[in-house]
Amino acid sequence: RYYFIMVAMFFTVSVVNNYALNLNIAMPLHMIFRSGSLIASMALGIIILKKRYSVSKYTSIALVSVGIFTCTFMSAKQVASDSGVNEEDGLQVFLWWLLGIAALTFALLMSARMGIFQEMLYKQFGKHSKEALFYNHALPLPGFLLLAPNIYQHAVLFSQSEPFQVPVVGLTLPIMWFYLLMNVVTQYVCIRGVFILTTECTSLTVTLVVTLRKFVSLIFSILYFHNPFTAWHWLGTLFVFVGTLMYTEVWNSLGPFLARWRKRPKEE
Template sequence: MAFAYAIPMAVHIIFRSGGMVVNMLLGWLVDRKKYSLLQVTSVLLVSAGVVTSTLSAQDQKSAAVANAPASTYAVGIIILTIALFSSGAMGIFQERTFRKYGRDVWHESLFFSHLLSLPLFILHYKDISLQASAANATPKVWVGVSQDIGLWLPSFYIGLALNVLTQLICINGVNRLTARVSSLSVSLILVVRKAISLIISVVVINHDAGSLWLWIGASWVLIGTVGYTYGGIQGALKKKKE
Protein backbone atom coordinates (compact mmCIF):
# COMPACT_ATOMS: atom_id res chain seq x y z
CA MET A 1 0.00 0.00 0.00
CA ALA A 2 2.90 2.35 0.70
CA PHE A 3 3.71 2.69 -3.01
CA ALA A 4 0.29 4.29 -3.55
CA TYR A 5 1.43 7.12 -1.23
CA ALA A 6 4.47 8.26 -3.21
CA ILE A 7 7.07 6.18 -1.37
CA PRO A 8 10.23 5.72 -3.51
CA MET A 9 11.62 2.20 -3.80
CA ALA A 10 14.86 3.26 -2.05
CA VAL A 11 12.95 4.44 1.04
CA HIS A 12 10.93 1.21 1.01
CA ILE A 13 14.08 -0.95 1.00
CA ILE A 14 15.69 1.16 3.74
CA PHE A 15 12.62 0.81 5.96
CA ARG A 16 12.46 -2.93 5.42
CA SER A 17 16.14 -3.29 6.27
CA GLY A 18 15.35 -1.72 9.64
CA GLY A 19 13.41 -4.87 10.50
CA MET A 20 16.50 -6.39 12.12
CA VAL A 21 16.84 -3.55 14.61
CA VAL A 22 13.10 -3.65 15.41
CA ASN A 23 13.22 -7.44 15.75
CA MET A 24 16.15 -7.25 18.15
CA LEU A 25 14.44 -4.49 20.15
CA LEU A 26 11.16 -6.44 20.45
CA GLY A 27 13.05 -9.63 21.33
CA TRP A 28 14.79 -7.78 24.15
CA LEU A 29 11.63 -6.04 25.40
CA VAL A 30 9.06 -8.84 24.99
CA ASP A 31 11.00 -12.12 25.21
CA ARG A 32 13.80 -10.79 27.44
CA LYS A 33 16.43 -12.07 25.04
CA LYS A 34 20.06 -11.14 25.55
CA TYR A 35 22.38 -10.25 22.70
CA SER A 36 26.13 -9.90 22.77
CA LEU A 37 27.86 -6.64 21.85
CA LEU A 38 29.16 -8.33 18.69
CA GLN A 39 25.63 -9.32 17.62
CA VAL A 40 24.22 -5.82 18.26
CA THR A 41 27.12 -4.19 16.38
CA SER A 42 26.74 -6.66 13.50
CA VAL A 43 23.00 -5.97 13.15
CA LEU A 44 23.61 -2.21 13.06
CA LEU A 45 26.43 -2.70 10.53
CA VAL A 46 24.26 -4.81 8.21
CA SER A 47 21.42 -2.27 8.42
CA ALA A 48 23.83 0.60 7.70
CA GLY A 49 25.27 -1.36 4.77
CA VAL A 50 21.87 -1.85 3.14
CA VAL A 51 20.97 1.83 3.65
CA THR A 52 24.30 2.95 2.14
CA SER A 53 24.03 0.61 -0.85
CA THR A 54 20.42 1.61 -1.51
CA LEU A 55 21.08 5.35 -1.37
CA SER A 56 24.09 4.99 -3.68
CA ALA A 57 22.11 2.96 -6.23
CA GLN A 58 18.75 4.73 -6.21
CA ASP A 59 17.39 6.20 -9.43
CA GLN A 60 15.93 9.64 -9.84
CA LYS A 61 12.49 10.04 -8.31
CA SER A 62 9.57 9.77 -10.69
CA ALA A 63 7.47 12.86 -11.35
CA ALA A 64 4.58 11.38 -9.34
CA VAL A 65 6.81 10.90 -6.32
CA ALA A 66 8.58 14.25 -6.64
CA ASN A 67 5.32 16.21 -6.93
CA ALA A 68 3.44 14.40 -4.15
CA PRO A 69 2.32 16.55 -1.18
CA ALA A 70 4.02 16.05 2.18
CA SER A 71 0.82 14.70 3.74
CA THR A 72 0.65 11.88 1.18
CA TYR A 73 4.30 10.97 1.81
CA ALA A 74 3.67 11.03 5.59
CA VAL A 75 0.84 8.49 5.25
CA GLY A 76 3.18 6.19 3.34
CA ILE A 77 5.83 6.49 6.06
CA ILE A 78 3.21 5.67 8.74
CA ILE A 79 2.14 2.56 6.78
CA LEU A 80 5.76 1.39 6.48
CA THR A 81 6.33 1.97 10.21
CA ILE A 82 3.25 -0.06 11.16
CA ALA A 83 4.33 -2.83 8.78
CA LEU A 84 7.83 -2.83 10.28
CA PHE A 85 6.66 -3.33 13.86
CA SER A 86 3.90 -5.77 12.80
CA SER A 87 6.49 -7.90 11.03
CA GLY A 88 8.70 -7.90 14.12
CA ALA A 89 5.76 -8.91 16.34
CA MET A 90 4.80 -11.68 13.91
CA GLY A 91 8.34 -13.05 14.12
CA ILE A 92 8.06 -13.31 17.91
CA PHE A 93 4.66 -15.03 17.68
CA GLN A 94 6.07 -17.49 15.14
CA GLU A 95 8.95 -18.33 17.45
CA ARG A 96 6.55 -18.97 20.34
CA THR A 97 4.28 -21.08 18.14
CA PHE A 98 7.10 -23.35 16.97
CA ARG A 99 8.48 -23.54 20.50
CA LYS A 100 5.09 -24.73 21.80
CA TYR A 101 3.88 -27.00 18.99
CA GLY A 102 7.14 -28.25 17.52
CA ARG A 103 9.32 -27.41 14.53
CA ASP A 104 7.44 -29.49 11.93
CA VAL A 105 4.26 -27.39 11.68
CA TRP A 106 5.64 -24.73 9.32
CA HIS A 107 3.38 -26.03 6.51
CA GLU A 108 0.33 -25.25 8.66
CA SER A 109 1.73 -21.86 9.57
CA LEU A 110 2.33 -21.04 5.90
CA PHE A 111 -1.16 -22.21 4.89
CA PHE A 112 -3.12 -20.35 7.55
CA SER A 113 -1.13 -17.12 7.32
CA HIS A 114 -2.10 -16.92 3.63
CA LEU A 115 -5.65 -18.24 3.99
CA LEU A 116 -6.56 -15.79 6.76
CA SER A 117 -5.08 -12.90 4.74
CA LEU A 118 -7.23 -13.50 1.64
CA PRO A 119 -10.37 -11.67 2.91
CA LEU A 120 -8.31 -8.47 3.25
CA PHE A 121 -8.08 -8.29 -0.55
CA ILE A 122 -11.82 -7.55 -0.64
CA LEU A 123 -10.92 -4.07 0.61
CA HIS A 124 -8.92 -3.51 -2.59
CA TYR A 125 -11.19 -5.15 -5.15
CA LYS A 126 -11.45 -1.97 -7.26
CA ASP A 127 -7.67 -1.62 -7.55
CA ILE A 128 -7.30 -5.34 -8.31
CA SER A 129 -9.98 -5.10 -11.00
CA LEU A 130 -8.21 -2.14 -12.65
CA GLN A 131 -4.87 -3.94 -12.49
CA ALA A 132 -6.38 -7.08 -14.03
CA SER A 133 -7.82 -5.03 -16.91
CA ALA A 134 -4.42 -3.43 -17.50
CA ALA A 135 -2.75 -6.86 -17.44
CA ASN A 136 -5.24 -8.28 -19.95
CA ALA A 137 -4.53 -5.35 -22.28
CA THR A 138 -0.81 -6.19 -22.65
CA PRO A 139 0.36 -7.62 -26.03
CA LYS A 140 -0.39 -11.33 -26.40
CA VAL A 141 2.28 -13.98 -26.87
CA TRP A 142 2.01 -17.62 -27.91
CA VAL A 143 2.63 -20.09 -25.08
CA GLY A 144 2.69 -23.76 -26.01
CA VAL A 145 4.69 -26.89 -26.71
CA SER A 146 4.31 -26.47 -30.50
CA GLN A 147 2.68 -24.26 -33.11
CA ASP A 148 -0.55 -26.24 -32.79
CA ILE A 149 -0.71 -26.96 -29.04
CA GLY A 150 -0.89 -23.91 -26.81
CA LEU A 151 -2.72 -20.63 -26.43
CA TRP A 152 -2.28 -16.89 -26.71
CA LEU A 153 -1.76 -15.13 -23.36
CA PRO A 154 -1.27 -11.48 -22.41
CA SER A 155 2.50 -11.04 -21.99
CA PHE A 156 2.03 -9.71 -18.44
CA TYR A 157 1.10 -13.19 -17.17
CA ILE A 158 4.42 -14.72 -18.27
CA GLY A 159 6.35 -12.48 -15.88
CA LEU A 160 3.65 -12.90 -13.24
CA ALA A 161 3.92 -16.71 -13.43
CA LEU A 162 7.70 -16.55 -12.99
CA ASN A 163 7.23 -14.15 -10.06
CA VAL A 164 4.73 -16.47 -8.37
CA LEU A 165 6.99 -19.50 -8.90
CA THR A 166 10.06 -17.82 -7.39
CA GLN A 167 7.93 -16.41 -4.55
CA LEU A 168 6.65 -19.92 -3.81
CA ILE A 169 10.20 -21.25 -3.54
CA CYS A 170 11.29 -18.26 -1.47
CA ILE A 171 8.38 -18.22 1.00
CA ASN A 172 8.65 -21.97 1.54
CA GLY A 173 12.33 -21.54 2.35
CA VAL A 174 11.65 -18.63 4.70
CA ASN A 175 8.96 -20.52 6.63
CA ARG A 176 11.11 -23.65 6.85
CA LEU A 177 13.93 -21.45 8.16
CA THR A 178 11.62 -19.71 10.65
CA ALA A 179 10.90 -23.09 12.21
CA ARG A 180 14.60 -23.77 12.71
CA VAL A 181 16.23 -20.49 13.84
CA SER A 182 15.32 -17.29 15.68
CA SER A 183 13.24 -14.58 14.01
CA LEU A 184 16.25 -12.24 14.19
CA SER A 185 18.36 -14.72 12.20
CA VAL A 186 15.58 -14.91 9.60
CA SER A 187 15.47 -11.10 9.42
CA LEU A 188 19.25 -11.04 8.93
CA ILE A 189 19.06 -13.49 6.02
CA LEU A 190 16.22 -11.53 4.39
CA VAL A 191 18.18 -8.28 4.66
CA VAL A 192 21.23 -9.95 3.11
CA ARG A 193 18.94 -11.18 0.33
CA LYS A 194 17.85 -7.57 -0.31
CA ALA A 195 21.47 -6.46 -0.55
CA ILE A 196 22.28 -9.26 -3.01
CA SER A 197 19.17 -8.40 -5.08
CA LEU A 198 20.25 -4.77 -5.18
CA ILE A 199 23.75 -5.66 -6.41
CA ILE A 200 22.34 -8.04 -9.05
CA SER A 201 19.95 -5.30 -10.19
CA VAL A 202 22.74 -2.72 -10.55
CA VAL A 203 25.57 -4.89 -11.89
CA VAL A 204 23.88 -7.70 -13.86
CA ILE A 205 20.61 -6.20 -15.09
CA ASN A 206 21.64 -2.55 -15.53
CA HIS A 207 25.25 -3.39 -16.54
CA ASP A 208 26.68 -0.86 -14.11
CA ALA A 209 29.91 -1.37 -12.17
CA GLY A 210 28.33 0.35 -9.19
CA SER A 211 29.68 3.23 -7.14
CA LEU A 212 32.28 3.04 -4.40
CA TRP A 213 29.56 3.46 -1.74
CA LEU A 214 27.58 0.56 -3.19
CA TRP A 215 30.50 -1.79 -2.62
CA ILE A 216 31.33 -0.26 0.76
CA GLY A 217 27.73 -0.93 1.82
CA ALA A 218 27.93 -4.47 0.43
CA SER A 219 31.14 -5.11 2.39
CA TRP A 220 29.45 -3.87 5.59
CA VAL A 221 26.62 -6.34 4.98
CA LEU A 222 29.13 -9.17 4.52
CA ILE A 223 31.18 -8.25 7.61
CA GLY A 224 28.04 -7.77 9.72
CA THR A 225 26.64 -11.14 8.62
CA VAL A 226 29.87 -12.95 9.49
CA GLY A 227 30.04 -11.07 12.82
CA TYR A 228 26.46 -11.95 13.76
CA THR A 229 26.96 -15.60 12.82
CA TYR A 230 30.17 -15.81 14.83
CA GLY A 231 28.48 -14.11 17.81
CA GLY A 232 25.61 -16.62 17.63
CA ILE A 233 28.02 -19.58 17.55
CA GLN A 234 29.94 -18.19 20.54
CA GLY A 235 26.68 -17.69 22.46
CA ALA A 236 25.55 -21.27 21.72
CA LEU A 237 28.91 -22.69 22.86
CA LYS A 238 28.72 -20.64 26.06
CA LYS A 239 25.22 -21.97 26.84
CA LYS A 240 26.37 -25.51 26.13
CA LYS A 241 29.26 -25.16 28.56
CA GLU A 242 26.94 -23.74 31.22
Protein backbone atom coordinates (compact mmCIF):
# COMPACT_ATOMS: atom_id res chain seq x y z
CA ARG A 1 0.00 0.00 0.00
CA TYR A 2 2.75 2.45 0.93
CA TYR A 3 4.67 1.69 -2.25
CA PHE A 4 1.54 2.39 -4.31
CA ILE A 5 1.31 5.83 -2.70
CA MET A 6 4.98 6.53 -3.47
CA VAL A 7 4.61 5.22 -7.02
CA ALA A 8 1.52 7.39 -7.58
CA MET A 9 3.54 10.43 -6.50
CA PHE A 10 6.48 9.46 -8.73
CA PHE A 11 4.25 8.86 -11.78
CA THR A 12 2.34 12.10 -11.24
CA VAL A 13 5.52 14.19 -10.89
CA SER A 14 7.08 12.63 -14.01
CA VAL A 15 3.99 13.13 -16.20
CA VAL A 16 3.17 16.64 -14.95
CA ASN A 17 6.77 17.85 -15.37
CA ASN A 18 6.86 16.61 -18.96
CA TYR A 19 3.34 17.77 -19.83
CA ALA A 20 4.08 21.28 -18.56
CA LEU A 21 6.22 21.78 -21.67
CA ASN A 22 2.98 21.58 -23.71
CA LEU A 23 1.48 24.47 -21.72
CA ASN A 24 3.60 27.30 -23.17
CA ILE A 25 6.39 26.63 -20.66
CA ALA A 26 9.82 27.11 -22.21
CA MET A 27 12.62 24.73 -21.23
CA PRO A 28 14.71 27.52 -19.58
CA LEU A 29 11.76 28.45 -17.35
CA HIS A 30 11.27 24.75 -16.59
CA MET A 31 14.93 24.53 -15.48
CA ILE A 32 14.64 27.66 -13.32
CA PHE A 33 11.57 26.27 -11.54
CA ARG A 34 13.36 23.02 -10.74
CA SER A 35 16.08 25.01 -8.95
CA GLY A 36 13.55 25.75 -6.20
CA SER A 37 13.46 22.13 -4.99
CA LEU A 38 15.62 22.87 -1.93
CA ILE A 39 13.29 25.59 -0.67
CA ALA A 40 10.26 23.34 -1.26
CA SER A 41 11.88 20.42 0.59
CA MET A 42 12.83 22.58 3.57
CA ALA A 43 9.37 24.23 3.73
CA LEU A 44 7.51 20.90 3.69
CA GLY A 45 9.96 19.46 6.23
CA ILE A 46 9.08 22.30 8.58
CA ILE A 47 5.32 21.96 7.96
CA ILE A 48 4.94 18.15 7.90
CA LEU A 49 7.82 16.83 10.03
CA LYS A 50 7.86 19.89 12.35
CA LYS A 51 11.60 20.17 11.82
CA ARG A 52 13.59 23.16 12.97
CA TYR A 53 16.94 24.12 11.49
CA SER A 54 19.78 26.34 12.63
CA VAL A 55 20.31 29.78 11.12
CA SER A 56 23.34 28.46 9.22
CA LYS A 57 21.17 25.74 7.59
CA TYR A 58 18.58 28.32 6.45
CA THR A 59 21.37 30.55 5.15
CA SER A 60 23.13 27.72 3.33
CA ILE A 61 19.93 26.55 1.58
CA ALA A 62 19.17 30.14 0.57
CA LEU A 63 22.71 30.63 -0.81
CA VAL A 64 22.65 27.38 -2.82
CA SER A 65 19.17 28.16 -4.19
CA VAL A 66 20.12 31.72 -5.16
CA GLY A 67 23.37 30.51 -6.73
CA ILE A 68 21.67 27.84 -8.84
CA PHE A 69 18.85 30.23 -9.77
CA THR A 70 21.40 32.85 -10.88
CA CYS A 71 23.36 30.43 -13.08
CA THR A 72 20.22 28.88 -14.53
CA PHE A 73 18.60 32.27 -15.18
CA MET A 74 21.66 33.64 -16.97
CA SER A 75 21.97 30.47 -19.08
CA ALA A 76 18.25 30.64 -19.83
CA LYS A 77 18.63 34.22 -21.04
CA GLN A 78 21.35 33.09 -23.44
CA VAL A 79 19.15 30.27 -24.75
CA ALA A 80 16.19 32.60 -25.15
CA SER A 81 18.23 35.24 -26.97
CA ASP A 82 19.76 32.62 -29.28
CA SER A 83 16.45 30.96 -30.12
CA GLY A 84 14.88 34.09 -31.56
CA VAL A 85 11.37 32.73 -31.09
CA ASN A 86 8.60 35.34 -31.27
CA GLU A 87 6.25 35.20 -28.30
CA GLU A 88 2.55 35.03 -29.08
CA ASP A 89 0.21 37.58 -27.57
CA GLY A 90 -3.28 37.03 -26.31
CA LEU A 91 -5.25 36.12 -23.25
CA GLN A 92 -5.54 32.45 -24.21
CA VAL A 93 -1.77 31.98 -24.44
CA PHE A 94 -1.31 33.74 -21.10
CA LEU A 95 -3.91 31.53 -19.42
CA TRP A 96 -2.22 28.37 -20.75
CA TRP A 97 1.09 29.73 -19.43
CA LEU A 98 -0.46 30.30 -16.00
CA LEU A 99 -1.74 26.72 -16.07
CA GLY A 100 1.79 25.57 -16.90
CA ILE A 101 3.17 27.55 -13.94
CA ALA A 102 0.56 25.94 -11.69
CA ALA A 103 1.54 22.49 -13.00
CA LEU A 104 5.24 23.13 -12.32
CA THR A 105 4.46 24.40 -8.81
CA PHE A 106 2.34 21.32 -8.10
CA ALA A 107 5.08 18.98 -9.40
CA LEU A 108 7.73 20.80 -7.34
CA LEU A 109 5.76 20.44 -4.10
CA MET A 110 4.73 16.86 -4.91
CA SER A 111 8.37 15.92 -5.53
CA ALA A 112 9.39 17.41 -2.17
CA ARG A 113 6.50 15.59 -0.48
CA MET A 114 7.63 12.31 -2.07
CA GLY A 115 11.10 12.76 -0.57
CA ILE A 116 9.64 13.27 2.89
CA PHE A 117 7.33 10.27 2.41
CA GLN A 118 10.34 8.10 1.53
CA GLU A 119 12.18 9.31 4.62
CA MET A 120 9.22 8.39 6.84
CA LEU A 121 8.82 5.04 5.06
CA TYR A 122 12.44 4.04 5.70
CA LYS A 123 12.18 5.01 9.37
CA GLN A 124 9.07 2.86 9.80
CA PHE A 125 9.96 -0.24 7.75
CA GLY A 126 13.75 -0.18 7.48
CA LYS A 127 16.23 0.64 4.72
CA HIS A 128 15.48 -1.31 1.53
CA SER A 129 16.78 0.84 -1.32
CA LYS A 130 16.78 -1.91 -3.99
CA GLU A 131 13.20 -2.87 -3.20
CA ALA A 132 12.06 0.76 -3.31
CA LEU A 133 13.91 1.35 -6.59
CA PHE A 134 12.24 -1.68 -8.21
CA TYR A 135 8.68 -0.92 -7.10
CA ASN A 136 9.06 2.79 -7.83
CA HIS A 137 9.86 2.09 -11.49
CA ALA A 138 8.08 -1.24 -12.17
CA LEU A 139 4.63 -0.40 -10.81
CA PRO A 140 4.13 2.81 -12.88
CA LEU A 141 4.79 1.00 -16.20
CA PRO A 142 1.09 0.16 -16.88
CA GLY A 143 0.27 3.85 -16.42
CA PHE A 144 2.45 4.77 -19.38
CA LEU A 145 0.08 2.78 -21.63
CA LEU A 146 -2.14 5.86 -21.40
CA LEU A 147 0.64 7.73 -23.21
CA ALA A 148 1.18 4.99 -25.82
CA PRO A 149 0.26 7.15 -28.88
CA ASN A 150 2.73 9.84 -27.84
CA ILE A 151 5.45 7.28 -27.07
CA TYR A 152 4.90 5.59 -30.46
CA GLN A 153 5.10 8.95 -32.26
CA HIS A 154 8.46 9.72 -30.68
CA ALA A 155 9.73 6.18 -31.32
CA VAL A 156 9.08 6.76 -35.04
CA LEU A 157 10.95 10.08 -34.87
CA PHE A 158 13.86 8.36 -33.11
CA SER A 159 14.01 5.69 -35.80
CA GLN A 160 14.18 8.38 -38.49
CA SER A 161 17.25 10.06 -36.97
CA GLU A 162 20.66 9.79 -38.65
CA PRO A 163 22.53 6.46 -38.30
CA PHE A 164 25.37 6.19 -35.81
CA GLN A 165 28.03 3.49 -35.45
CA VAL A 166 28.62 2.52 -31.84
CA PRO A 167 32.38 2.50 -31.05
CA VAL A 168 34.03 -0.84 -30.21
CA VAL A 169 30.81 -2.82 -30.83
CA GLY A 170 30.54 -1.69 -34.45
CA LEU A 171 26.73 -1.77 -34.30
CA THR A 172 24.88 0.84 -36.38
CA LEU A 173 21.61 2.30 -35.07
CA PRO A 174 19.75 5.64 -35.18
CA ILE A 175 21.63 8.17 -33.08
CA MET A 176 18.57 9.12 -30.98
CA TRP A 177 18.20 5.49 -29.84
CA PHE A 178 21.88 5.54 -28.86
CA TYR A 179 21.33 8.73 -26.86
CA LEU A 180 18.32 7.10 -25.18
CA LEU A 181 20.35 4.01 -24.29
CA MET A 182 23.15 6.12 -22.77
CA ASN A 183 20.55 8.16 -20.90
CA VAL A 184 18.98 5.00 -19.44
CA VAL A 185 22.37 3.67 -18.28
CA THR A 186 23.48 6.94 -16.67
CA GLN A 187 20.03 7.51 -15.15
CA TYR A 188 20.15 4.07 -13.54
CA VAL A 189 23.54 4.80 -11.97
CA CYS A 190 22.31 8.19 -10.74
CA ILE A 191 18.94 7.01 -9.41
CA ARG A 192 20.49 3.93 -7.79
CA GLY A 193 22.80 6.24 -5.88
CA VAL A 194 19.94 8.54 -4.90
CA PHE A 195 17.85 5.66 -3.51
CA ILE A 196 20.84 4.46 -1.46
CA LEU A 197 21.29 8.03 -0.21
CA THR A 198 17.63 8.27 0.85
CA THR A 199 18.17 5.37 3.25
CA GLU A 200 21.08 7.12 4.97
CA CYS A 201 20.23 10.85 4.89
CA THR A 202 17.30 13.18 5.41
CA SER A 203 15.19 14.25 2.44
CA LEU A 204 16.69 17.76 2.61
CA THR A 205 20.25 16.41 2.38
CA VAL A 206 19.27 14.17 -0.54
CA THR A 207 17.65 17.14 -2.29
CA LEU A 208 20.83 19.16 -1.74
CA VAL A 209 22.99 16.43 -3.30
CA VAL A 210 20.65 16.03 -6.29
CA THR A 211 20.49 19.81 -6.74
CA LEU A 212 24.29 20.05 -6.66
CA ARG A 213 24.42 17.31 -9.30
CA LYS A 214 22.11 19.41 -11.49
CA PHE A 215 24.36 22.42 -10.89
CA VAL A 216 27.45 20.46 -11.98
CA SER A 217 25.55 19.31 -15.09
CA LEU A 218 24.64 22.91 -15.87
CA ILE A 219 28.24 24.10 -15.51
CA PHE A 220 29.47 21.17 -17.62
CA SER A 221 26.95 21.96 -20.37
CA ILE A 222 28.06 25.61 -20.39
CA LEU A 223 31.70 24.57 -20.82
CA TYR A 224 30.96 21.73 -23.26
CA PHE A 225 28.84 23.85 -25.60
CA HIS A 226 31.25 26.81 -25.24
CA ASN A 227 28.58 29.14 -23.89
CA PRO A 228 29.77 32.37 -22.24
CA PHE A 229 30.68 31.92 -18.56
CA THR A 230 29.88 35.40 -17.29
CA ALA A 231 30.56 37.16 -13.99
CA TRP A 232 27.02 36.19 -12.95
CA HIS A 233 27.92 32.52 -13.41
CA TRP A 234 31.00 33.00 -11.21
CA LEU A 235 28.85 34.72 -8.57
CA GLY A 236 26.30 31.89 -8.67
CA THR A 237 29.07 29.30 -8.40
CA LEU A 238 30.50 31.12 -5.37
CA PHE A 239 27.07 31.14 -3.68
CA VAL A 240 26.67 27.40 -4.29
CA PHE A 241 30.18 26.63 -3.02
CA VAL A 242 29.85 28.71 0.16
CA GLY A 243 26.30 27.43 0.80
CA THR A 244 27.42 23.81 0.46
CA LEU A 245 30.32 24.34 2.88
CA MET A 246 27.94 25.96 5.37
CA TYR A 247 25.42 23.10 5.10
CA THR A 248 28.08 20.43 5.64
CA GLU A 249 29.45 22.49 8.57
CA VAL A 250 33.01 22.23 7.31
CA TRP A 251 33.87 25.35 9.28
CA ASN A 252 33.09 23.55 12.57
CA SER A 253 35.45 20.72 11.63
CA LEU A 254 38.19 23.08 10.47
CA GLY A 255 38.08 25.12 13.69
CA PRO A 256 39.50 22.45 16.07
CA PHE A 257 41.92 21.27 13.37
CA LEU A 258 43.36 24.77 12.88
CA ALA A 259 43.53 25.28 16.64
CA ARG A 260 45.58 22.08 17.05
CA TRP A 261 47.78 23.05 14.09
CA ARG A 262 48.54 26.46 15.66
CA LYS A 263 49.47 24.85 18.99
CA ARG A 264 51.94 22.41 17.45
CA PRO A 265 54.95 24.79 17.18
CA LYS A 266 54.47 25.87 20.81
CA GLU A 267 54.42 22.29 22.06
CA GLU A 268 57.57 21.44 20.08
